[in-house]
Amino acid sequence: xxxxxxxxxxxxxxxxxxxxxxxxxxxxxxxxxxxxxxxxxxxxxxxxxxxxxxxxxxxxxxxxxxxxxxxxxxxxxxxxxxxxxxxxxxxxxxxxxxxxxxxxxxxxxxxxxxxxxxxxxxxxxxxxxxxxxxxxxxxxxxxxxxxxxxxxxxxxxxxxxxxxxxxxxxxxxxxxxxxxxxxxxxxxxxxxxxxxxxxxxxxxxxxxxxxx
Numbered sequence: 001x002x003x004x005x006x007x008x009x010x011x012x013x014x015x016x017x018x019x020x021x022x023x024x025x026x027x028x029x030x031x032x033x034x035x036x037x038x039x040x041x042x043x044x045x046x047x048x049x050x051x052x053x054x055x056x057x058x059x060x061x062x063x064x065x066x067x068x069x070x071x072x073x074x075x076x077x078x079x080x081x082x083x084x085x086x087x088x089x090x091x092x093x094x095x096x097x098x099x100x101x102x103x104x105x106x107x108x109x110x111x112x113x114x115x116x117x118x119x120x121x122x123x124x125x126x127x128x129x130x131x132x133x134x135x136x137x138x139x140x141x142x143x144x145x146x147x148x149x150x151x152x153x154x155x156x157x158x159x160x161x162x163x164x165x166x167x168x169x170x171x172x173x174x175x176x177x178x179x180x181x182x183x184x185x186x187x188x189x190x191x192x193x194x195x196x197x198x199x200x201x202x203x204x205x206x207x208x209x210x211x212x
Contacts, residue, residue, distance in 0.1 A: 002119045003030045005046060007039035007065070008054040008081060013104060017052060020108035027115060036060030040068050043076050049119045052102070055082045055093065063093055070097040077118040077198070099198050121198040149209055151193045157211070159186040163199050164206035 004027055008014050014032050021027045030046045033039040036053075037060040043051055051069075055062040066078055077099040093101070099118045102111060152160065155176075162172045169187065173180040187199070196202050205211075 002027045002050060002115060003046070003048040004028065004115060005031050005033070005039070005042050005048040005051045005076075007033040007036070007042070007051060007057070007062070009034050009057045010054075013054070013081075017111070020111055021115065023108075024112050027112065036062060036065030036068075039065045043069055043074055044072065047074070048076055050099075050115050051076050051078045052081055052115075053078050053098075055080050063096065066093055066096050066098055077121060079114060079118050094200050094204055097197070097201070099200055118198075148194055148205075149211065152190060156186055156190050156193070159183065160190050160202060160206050161211055163187065163190070163202050164211065166203075 004021055006014050006017050006029065008017070011034075014034075018029050018032070022029055030048050031042045033042045035057045039051065039053060039057075039062075040060070053062045053065060057065075060068075062080060066080070069076065069078065078093075078097065079100045079102050080093045080098045081102055081104055083104050099121065100114055102114055106114075149157065149160075158176060159172060162175055167175065169180050169183045172183045172187075176183070190196075190202060191198070194202070194205060196205065
């Protein structure tokens with residue numbers, strides 16, 4: 001069972017997300033919060049698998065709440081929520097440790113899928129077009145390839161490039177003509193060698209190191 005907390009200052013949004021997710025047999029809601037401070041308190045007390053966190057909230061906003069949770073070493077995966085597909089905070093949230101970025105008007109089934117993916121931490125959480133637009137806008141000029149990438153094999157570098165394009169494991173497998181199980185192994189090794197928690201952090205590393 002995947003435990004989920006919801007943080008949004010709009011009661012209708014919280015109730016809508018709760019209704020969507022409570023209809024899934026493998027997901028349970030452990031609590032709701034109306035602002036960032038309450039979200040931090042909720043997560044630290046319940047330690048859910050996934051937190052749906054609104055970017056813009058009164059008082060402590062979503063980005064600050066995320067930074068506090070990351071700084072405290074909380075392992076809850078955080079999916080940032082917003083109504084805009086190019087929110088100015090999104091890239092900063094990715095760098096701060098967010099595991100994904102969701103639009104509030106996404107279909108309910110897509111939100112449920114994203115929660116499952118976040119809980120696993122092994123599949124794509126950003127659409128390819130959105131990934132490129134976000135990172136292109138907020139990274140600035142590409143930097144020389146990071147020495148840390150020297151630890152990756154040629155195949156692992158190929159996989160990292162495709163992760164940065166927003167491809168899922170199945171899509172990477174088709175692109176490289178290898179099995180999906182093999183892709184999962186490569187992804188796991190990339191994350192382990194680079195000390196990354198999930199694919200979103202891998203996207204940031206790939207772009208900031210000039211790999212893409």
